Amino acid sequence: MTGFWWVRHGPTHAREFAGWRDLPADLSDTAAIARLDAALPRPALLVSSDLVRASATADALAAGRQRLPHDPALREFDFGEWDGLAFDAVAARDPDLSRSFWENPGDAAPPNGESWNSVAARVHGAMHRLADSGDGGDIIAVAHVGVIMTALQLAGLTATEALSHRIDTLLTRMHRDGGHW
Numbered sequence: 001m002t003g004f005w006w007v008r009h010g011p012t013h014a015r016e017f018a019g020w021r022d023l024p025a026d027l028s029d030t031a032a033i034a035r036l037d038a039a040l041p042r043p044a045l046l047v048s049s050d051l052v053r054a055s056a057t058a059d060a061l062a063a064g065r066q067r068l069p070h071d072p073a074l075r076e077f078d079f080g081e082w083d084g085l086a087f088d089a090v091a092a093r094d095p096d097l098s099r100s101f102w103e104n105p106g107d108a109a110p111p112n113g114e115s116w117n118s119v120a121a122r123v124h125g126a127m128h129r130l131a132d133s134g135d136g137g138d139i140i141a142v143a144h145v146g147v148i149m150t151a152l153q154l155a156g157l158t159a160t161e162a163l164s165h166r167i168d169t170l171l172t173r174m175h176r177d178g179g180h181w
Helices: 030-039 052-060 087-093 095-103 116-133 145-155 159-163
Strands: 002-008 045-048 138-143 172-176
Touching: 002 116, 002 145, 045 052, 052 138, 087 095, 116 138, 116 145, 116 159, 145 159, 145 172
Parallel strands: 002 138, 045 138
Antiparallel strands: 002 172
């Protein structure tokens, strides 16, 4: 059985869409990082998104774990023209599209960005690839809230159900037993 330990990167304190912009994580709460590190398995494979907020968080957890190369398939949503805009600014700029994007996650995408379905396909492919390449042991994946939400669909949730989950900074656990998540 493969255990997938999803870690949401440390906080960025951004109050606007933060997709592929390379914002740093605030990793100053060393006590929280130490508690997280103690809760995670050793040995384990450790992989992260290639965005600095995720890769720096993974680096803080690397001791005693096999660090894999950064994986761009674990990047956050590409919010396209919405990246860097406040949520209310997006709602005012693209009211119908933004409403559809959140209320009916699927094929709706921000201008020049990615839809839920395209991110889910990217993330699900990465999860299967990582699980298939490992020895059936634990994988710690440091990524982003949108990535973790799309990953939940593999456990049988709809996109709407996955989007309704609260993904706190730090830990979500899944496992794959045979072909089932």
